[in-house]
Amino acid sequence: MSEIVTDNMARSQYELPVAGQTVFARYRRQDGVVSILHVEAPVSLRGSGAAGRLMQGIVELARSQNEKLVPLCSYAAAWMRRHPESADLLA
Template sequence: MGMSDTVTDNPAMSRFELDVNGQTVFATYRRRGTILHIPYVEAPPSLRGTGAAGRLLEGVMAIARAEGLTIVPICGYAANWMHRHREHHDLLAR
């Protein structure tokens, strides 16, 4: 991950954001205590298939790990991504 892959938390909009060349990939969330629900991941059409959403989720995992949160991936993309990345299975809310 390069320095350009900095995922930021935008609490006002309840979403994590990743800026890619002036465009924003984002994942909306709801916090319930230490559980992070991710209902939606969105990438602009021009960024689809570039791995931008995956880099966004890597950043979200790092934030969750640092803050001691677990994740409920409601969004199909997030659920499939977490399923494929075994190194993050410990972050799945039980």
């Protein structure tokens, strides 16, 4: 089954279901810019790459919606530094 990142606008967070749990990234959206405030994976999923897959999905969504990203969360910022192909999305 393919993993799909969804935008839960009611909670202002992107979500990725993994093994019956949810990896999420809280955000603030304004004028086409999405600030990533916090990325969190359940303890049992840490180290599994789930947060990285979430970030990849966020990048794909932002690109498809012509949005820019501001990674305020240290994890999101480090992920984007390690993936220079996402640099064009930085606000």
